[in-house]
Amino acid sequence: DAKTTQPPSMDCAEGRAANLPCNHSTISGNEYVYWYRQIHSQGPQYIIHGLKNNETNEMASLIITEDRKSSTLILPHATLRDTAVYYCIVRAPGGTYKYIFGTGTRLKVLA
Amino acid sequence: DAGVIQSPRHEVTEMGQEVTLRCKPISGHNSLFWYRQTMMRGLELLIYFNNNVPIDDSGMPEDRFSAKMPNASFSTLKIQPSEPRDSAVYFCASSFAGQYSNQPQHFGDGTRLSIL
Numbered sequence: 755d756a757k758t759t760q761p762p763s764m765d766c767a768e769g770r771a772a773n774l775p776c777n778h779s780t781i782s783g784n785e786y787v788y789w790y791r792q793i794h795s796q797g798p799q800y801i802i803h804g805l806k807n808n809e810t811n812e813m814a815s816l817i818i819t820e821d822r823k824s825s826t827l828i829l830p831h832a833t834l835r836d837t838a839v840y841y842c843i844v845r846a847p848g849g850t851y852k853y854i855f856g857t858g859t860r861l862k863v864l865a
Numbered sequence: 866d867a868g869v870i871q872s873p874r875h876e877v878t879e880m881g882q883e884v885t886l887r888c889k890p891i892s893g894h895n896s897l898f899w900y901r902q903t904m905m906r907g908l909e910l911l912i913y914f915n916n917n918v919p920i921d922d923s924g925m926p927e928d929r930f931s932a933k934m935p936n937a938s939f940s941t942l943k944i945q946p947s948e949p950r951d952s953a954v955y956f957c958a959s960s961f962a963g964q965y966s967n968q969p970q971h972f973g974d975g976t977r978l979s980i981l
Contacts (some may be wrong), residue, residue: 784924788969795902795977796974797972797973798956798958798972799972800970801970803967805967807907819919847965847966848965852913852921853910853970855909857907
């Protein structure tokens with residue numbers, strides 16, 4: 755079973771920030787939080803990951819709460835091309851650990 | 866940089882035929898994953914390899930499915946005999962996964978398989 759819980763769907767106005775929440779209340783101390791998105795039926799696209807500090811890259815920002823039980827992916831200025839299903843995954847480091855995908859959040863960016 | 870390359874992109878075949886899906890991981894990556902995606906079950910991990918060795922094949926549906934990784938740059942997923950319920954999109958992903966590595970997986974564009 756997936757270790758994360760996400761809302762099934764969200765809407766966001768184009769140009770506004772999209773804030774996608776994820777609950778991972780049973781996360782272990784060494785597990786990282788990863789975010790992916792899947793546009794239509796393309797392969798999942800890696801966005802960002804982090805352990806406990808907030809992270810930012812050219813695509814998004816990741817905010818992890820101090821107790822690490824939840825996180826938020828922020829797309830600062832959503833565009834229509836950001837419409838996709840967004841997956842939050844927790845996984846321990848190392849070669850023998852795997853992702854378990856949940857059902858994700860379907861984000862629709864509205865013009 | 867070349868990403869994960871999968872072939873074919875689309876495959877349509879008749880029930881009972883053998884199907885072989887191919888994957889070339891990103892150069893330098895040592896872990897490879899095969900996933901299946903359907904509307905009903907979402908994204909499911911079928912099998913994954915680390916340093917060409919299968920680590921966990923518990924997601925492989927049944928004996929009709931087999932996967933191999935003969936070298937670091939190539940893997941196959943074979944279905945024999947194929948059945949209509951095997952129709953799905955099959956994704957391959959790769960990553961660099963050392964003992965303490967947190968590097969993400971990178972996915973290919975998938976193979977859309979239809980069994981008639």
